[in-house]
Amino acid sequence: MGGVRFDHVGVVVDDLELVTAFFVDLGFERSNPMRIEGEWVDRVIGLDGVQLDMVSVNAPDGSGRLELTKFHRPTDPAATQGPLANRLGFRHIAYVVDDLDGVVERLRGKGLDTVGDIVDYEDIYRLCYIGGPEGLIVELAEQIGGGSDQAP
Known part of the structure; x- marks a missing residue:
């Protein structure tokens, strides 16, 4: 089994x-x-x-x-490493939200920011990486169109 x-x-x-x-x-x-x-x-x-x-x-x-x-x-x-998306090992988790811009705005108000840009992926998802404390990265995904129910 x-x-x-x-x-x-x-x-x-x-x-x-x-x-x-x-x-x-x-x-x-x-x-x-x-x-x-x-x-x-x-x-x-x-x-x-x-x-x-x-x-x-x-x-x-x-x-x-x-x-x-x-x-x-x-x-x-070992020292804490920075949030680089290409570091070996588990690097980020993905989290689906219903208002990506609102979540990002709220987190920016707490001193956090995106790692790169907020982008639309094939008119299906609005995506970004948020750099969290201690080098953590969380991918935020908001479904904006049809397609898979799994973030890319």
Whole structure:
């Protein structure tokens, strides 16, 4: 038997409250924070002495969630990287909104901005990348015409 369903994506962050607020501003629903530590988590993720706080932010339609995680122990010695769309690994998530311009305007009011331009894709979607805190990128897509119900 194969997989059953997609469940979540884990995102490691430095400022848990700032990043959580960013996703809440996009319309995600926040869960209560959890403190996680102990031998079981050390064994699962292959690190010793783990202590972390985690908040789930859930898509309002129930289609998925992000687990936002702040490690108190051990910490990552590497510096935070900037939001480059061609960096190897998972680079962005896509989020469908019903008023892209309104969402972008609201986020600009909070000091955030697009990575590039807002563009129309084949009269089907209005798209942009938003540069979030800590180098996170969220693709925003507003369906403006017929076609696939999946953003490009």
